[in-house]
Amino acid sequence: IGLTxxxxxxxxxxxxxxERRGVIVADADVAARDAVAMGSAGLAEVVDRFxxxxxxxxxxxxxxxxxxxxFEDPEARRQLEAIIHPRVRAxxxxxxxxxPGPYAVAAIPLLAEGGRAAYPWxxxxxxxxxxxxxQMARLVARDGIDAGLAGRMVASQATRESRLAIADDVVVxxxxxxxxxxxxxxxxxxYREIAAGLASP
Numbered sequence: 001i002g003l004t005x006x007x008x009x010x011x012x013x014x015x016x017x018x019e020r021r022g023v024i025v026a027d028a029d030v031a032a033r034d035a036v037a038m039g040s041a042g043l044a045e046v047v048d049r050f051x052x053x054x055x056x057x058x059x060x061x062x063x064x065x066x067x068x069x070x071f072e073d074p075e076a077r078r079q080l081e082a083i084i085h086p087r088v089r090a091x092x093x094x095x096x097x098x099x100p101g102p103y104a105v106a107a108i109p110l111l112a113e114g115g116r117a118a119y120p121w122x123x124x125x126x127x128x129x130x131x132x133x134x135q136m137a138r139l140v141a142r143d144g145i146d147a148g149l150a151g152r153m154v155a156s157q158a159t160r161e162s163r164l165a166i167a168d169d170v171v172v173x174x175x176x177x178x179x180x181x182x183x184x185x186x187x188x189x190x191y192r193e194i195a196a197g198l199a200s201p
Contacts, residue, residue, distance in 0.1 A: 001103060001191060002119060004111035004166075005128030006157055008139040010173035010180055014128050015107050017184035026095035028088055028108040035087035036061050045083050050076070085114070093121055102195035112158035116166045124194075124201065126187065127167040129160065130174045168201075 003018075003025075005011045015025045035042040038060045046054060046061065050069065056062040070077035096104040106122065108114075116125060132154070139150040164170065171183045193199035 001105045002111055002116070002122040002125040003105050003107045003128065004109060004125065004163060005173075006130075006135055006160065006163065007109075007153055008135050008142055009128045009130050010138075011107060011109060011128050013177055013180055014126075014171065014173070014184055015105065017181045018105050018188065020181075021185070021188045023101060023188065024095070024099035024104045026092045026099075026104060026106045028092060028106065028110070031088040031091040031095075032084055034091065035084045042083055042087050046080065049079055049083065085118075089118060092119075096121075103191050110158075112163040112166055124168040124191075125166050126169045126171065127163050129164065129167075129170050129172050132160070134174050 003011060003014060005014075015027070019025055034040070036046055037043065038058075043061055046066075050066075054062055054066050054069065066080070070080055092106045092108070096106055105126075106119070108119070111119070111125065116122065135154060136147065136150050139145070139153065140147060143150075145153075169187060171180065171187070173180050173183075190199060194201050
């Protein structure tokens with residue numbers, strides 16, 4: 001199951017609800033950090049492409065310097081993504097296919113931006129959705145930022161419509177954490193039935 005949603009939509013709370021039910025969650029953000037971890041082939045490729053100035057004093061990736069570089073240069077961003085994204089996709093697939101249990105979840109925040117076709121092994125996509133005003137209020141409260149920056153952060157992502165267009169399942173997260181947990185619980189039961197052949201996909 002691919003899980004995605006806009007910034008501050010409640011993706012983390014949703015993945016935790018799956019984990020509480022014993023479901024393995026493979027996290028794209030963690031896989032992206034691992035792809036360029038110190039000593040990795042990915043980091044070596046980044047250094048080959050961008051030079052040693054993207055390294056910190058201890059030999060790790062200087063993420064702030066790299067962020068600045070790709071922010072200023074769209075081509076550099078594409079080159080970095082070409083190094084990281086295939087490794088992320090491979091890691092998520094391996095984690096999901098080797099996970100115990102009837103199904104696994106791949107948490108991929110930018111699934112709509114990258115396109116579902118990049119993950120042909122996903123059997124379903126779950127979108128955690130919510131009204132834009134709720135999303136904005138959560139983002140302001142969570143990150144301690146003003147509404148202007150929150151709006152720019154939301155605008156930099158795929159549109160709500162493009163996320164919903166790739167969804168097989170949608171959870172509207174506009175209420176409490178308890179309500180979200182109930183919704184995930186219902187989906188967990190459905191996914192287990194689908195995996196067991198007791199329900200149609």
